[in-house]
Amino acid sequence: MSPRLRTTLLLAPATVWLLAMLVLPLVVVAVFSFGERAAAGGYSAAFSLENFANLGTRWAAFKNTLMLAPAGTVLCLLIAYPLAYFLAVRADPKWRTLLLILVIVPFWTSILIRSYAWIYLLGGQGVPKLVGLLGFGSPRLVNTPFAVLIGIVYGYLPLMVFPIFVSLERLDKRLLEASADLGSPPWRSFLQVTLPLSMPGVATGCMLVFILLMGEFLIPAMLGGGKVFFVGNALVDLFLQSRNWPFGAAVAVALVVIMLVTVTAYMRLTRRWAGGRDDVSLM
Template structure:
């Protein structure tokens, strides 16, 4: 007991200062608020871009699709699903797109996989970047210019003129489904090569060595190890090319000559020529739904393949 007869106050034992562990949480809250504010400001331009150029146009197209065509063309407010009932009127465009899009993506895959395999597992290190540049650099040029080049190659002064010198005449290459398929493979090949290359480049080489040590043949090693572990990249490239081909317009127009009609050609005709905006919007919504289905299926397959870590070596 002190001389004054008072007991020491435990609350003032620290000289009126708060313990170190009981500091106010305001500085921490301010730091968290500033961090969230900075994150929001960084995301704001991208979010604004998505809203203006993706969400709002999609909402407008959805509204147009349940309307009617005005007498002078364009859009007239209404609430009807007659435009969706008229989708069979463009059955040819849907058929060509649903056939040539997956066939074109598959053709790109058949060409891209050997190229990506060589770049990732066989090409010398000093040549790898050069070969990748040769694949990517043509993709920097306009697709229009590259497609016009193929028009000249497949036209009367290109390959047909060369074949005429050896006696092969009246061979028509341009304005055919084959010409469209060739243009698709050439135009979208880099988009298929790069995802497969990344998947193969990350492959653990020790698995290949273990497979060989266990007596597996090269074919068994490729099917059981290399191909299986590269399937996520294959699915990524296939779905990317497939979705882009669903809306392709330029290649069928230039190399198909109006004889190979895609959904993209139908949309241009409906919006710019006949000015039937509701019907064109209904086709566009259907195309978006098909693209979403392709994305969902590809994502589920890729997720399952990525989660399967077991590899059968023999």
């Protein structure tokens, strides 16, 4: 058997799976986006650009997604990096496994139950009531962008912590010792050694969180209360409520294009910032 034929046979199952589960659904969605809504809802075959021309009617959903998804990613990064650094570098190895388990404990509970818990905490009987008892008024927290960001950070933080933790755990501690021996203060060693070498984990964590947030719909629906909605909420409404499949498909195609452009630009910027290192592209 020739090497080319052997390689083809080995890649055939994965290729068929990729085509059937990823490429084919995207093709179907793209075809639907040029159709028309049937009289009873659903899809009617046609070729029209009207659905793309009407994307502006969903601008609020796109704006919320493009603002809160990057903001949530940055917040997750700012909280996850110190936590991952502590777990990988400072924590006692005897307790490291237990601490890692505590990070993923929230994943053992349904996101629906966790969201309901935050609705209570941010509602009138939770934090606002406590703040009111302290004499600082009664702020409105639930059904706001702030509540959505809280839910995003709480729900997606582990996905940011673990890639960064892996990168920091693999860090050769002798490099930090050498930097200290050469007279570098701790902050300079961090900026010149630790941070650049942990960039693969940072890039991977940011991509995991950002891509999932772009399609998020449960957290905005529950903590946003219908006042803060993402593109995912618009898609649920278009496909399941109004049954306007062609317009929903056009919104989905626009979202995919935005994600591709954003992710490509981010990967190029990250690679350039890291000096063209190939190991940054772990995602």
